[in-house]
Amino acid sequence: MNADVDLADWGAALVDPGGWRDVVAAADRARVVRVDRGECDVMTGRGRVRVLSDSQRAQGEIAPVTGDWVELADAEGLGPVIDRVLARRTAVSRRDPAEKDLEQVLASNIDAVAVVLGLDRPIQPGWLERLLVMAIDSGAEPVIVLTKLDGIDDPSDARELVDAIAGSTPVVMTSVVDRHGIGDLLALIGAGRTLALVGESGAGKSSLVNALVGTELLEVAEVRASDAEGRHTTTARELVILPNDAGMVLDTPGIRTLGLWEAEHAVDLVFGDLVDFADECRFRDCAHGKEPGCAVRGAVDDGKVSKMRLRLFLELVGELENLRRREEERERRQRSGGGKRRR
Ligand SMILES: Nc1nc2c(ncn2[C@@H]2O[C@H](COP(=O)(O)OP(=O)(O)OP(=O)(O)O)[C@@H](O)[C@H]2O)c(=O)[nH]1
Ligand SMILES: [Mg+2]
Numbered sequence: 357m358n359a360d361v362d363l364a365d366w367g368a369a370l371v372d373p374g375g376w377r378d379v380v381a382a383a384d385r386a387r388v389v390r391v392d393r394g395e396c397d398v399m400t401g402r403g404r405v406r407v408l409s410d411s412q413r414a415q416g417e418i419a420p421v422t423g424d425w426v427e428l429a430d431a432e433g434l435g436p437v438i439d440r441v442l443a444r445r446t447a448v449s450r451r452d453p454a455e456k457d458l459e460q461v462l463a464s465n466i467d468a469v470a471v472v473l474g475l476d477r478p479i480q481p482g483w484l485e486r487l488l489v490m491a492i493d494s495g496a497e498p499v500i501v502l503t504k505l506d507g508i509d510d511p512s513d514a515r516e517l518v519d520a521i522a523g524s525t526p527v528v529m530t531s532v533v534d535r536h537g538i539g540d541l542l543a544l545i546g547a548g549r550t551l552a553l554v555g556e557s558g559a560g561k562s563s564l565v566n567a568l569v570g571t572e573l574l575e576v577a578e579v580r581a582s583d584a585e586g587r588h589t590t591t592a593r594e595l596v597i598l599p600n601d602a603g604m605v606l607d608t609p610g611i612r613t614l615g616l617w618e619a620e621h622a623v624d625l626v627f628g629d630l631v632d633f634a635d636e637c638r639f640r641d642c643a644h645g646k647e648p649g650c651a652v653r654g655a656v657d658d659g660k661v662s663k664m665r666l667r668l669f670l671e672l673v674g675e676l677e678n679l680r681r682r683e684e685e686r687e688r689r690q691r692s693g694g695g696k697r698r699r
């Protein structure tokens with residue numbers, strides 16, 4: 357994978373090496389471990405340094421994101437700058453709900469992406485489907501992590517729902533209280549690999565990082581008791597190097613919404629097997645209800661697809677029809693000049 361870059365020194369290299377010139381001389385390649393408005397923390401073979409992302413000089417260049425491999429350069433009067441972002445092997449991204457073609461990259465060069473859901477609240481199928489699309493679409497291995505197992509008596513209903521959506525995607529149940537499942541997550545990461553965590557605020561992403569590291573490295577906060585809403589505690593995407601050469605984990609701030617693009621792609625990416633069966637239905641506009649020759653119902657009758665999975669698929673298709681109708685209405689209003697433009 358990144359065999360050309362020596363990761364072996366990283367664990368010990370969390371201190372500032374003192375002189376950035378040494379760093380630039382030692383390794384022209386570095387990995388972005390944190391991004392804050394125009395500045396980045398990068399990890400080099402010699403240590404962690406803060407550099408400018410130099411967007412003035414590199415007009416039109418891609419802005420660095422956490423996880424990027426970059427080349428550093430010495431800019432006169434500015435100190436070390438990111439000269440070039442190397443091609444991304446994988447990337448977790450979301451589409452702007454208002455401008456669905458605009459892609460916002462959240463993390464790059466990850467090997468696995470964990471969709472993190474808290475068992476302290478009901479699992480929303482549409483939310484899991486959209487997050488799973490993000491994970492699958494990244495090009496990395498998707499995994500689902502169900503946190504706070506210690507807080508519920510019986511996880512079997514939640515697990516049945518998740519399995520009906522997840523198909524063959526691995527599911528890990530965790531608790532940071534008794535460390536249930538933490539070993540399974542470590543096994544899934546492994547030396548030299550990076551796991552990104554995505555999910556809503558309060559799902560327990562930063563708590564997982566702390567459990568994986570073994571210290572209270574990142575800030576975590578209680579969810580609001582009144583409505584179980586998270587407090588958006590994490591504000592930066594941060595790559596953390598695990599001790600004992602156990603790989604890396606990339607924490608992200610809670611995601612509030614995912615839009616139409618993710619929902620549309622869930623049909624193929626999450627329910628691809630059902631789409632294939634639907635192609636075999638006798639009628640092209642089959643609604644997979646009582647129609648004769650419905651291959652989807654046939655698959656359910658043969659036990660190839662669970663009833664729950666069929667129901668979730670039909671709900672998604674129905675929701676998409678509604679979303680598209682509303683989207684068309686909005687566009688029509690905009691064209692006729694009547695509607696207000698969105699931000
Ligand atoms: N009982 C229990 N509580 C947990 C567990 N994991 C996380 N929590 C609690 O859930 C709350 C939210 O955890 P965080 O780790 O801050 O959640 P987050 O996903 O990082 O949230 P944002 O940074 O806002 O996106 C905190 O009060 C944690 O202590 C767990 O396994 N068991
Ligand atoms: Mg957090």
Ligand SMILES: [Zn+2]
Pocket residue numbers: 634637638642643644645647649650651652653
């Ligand atoms: Zn059908």
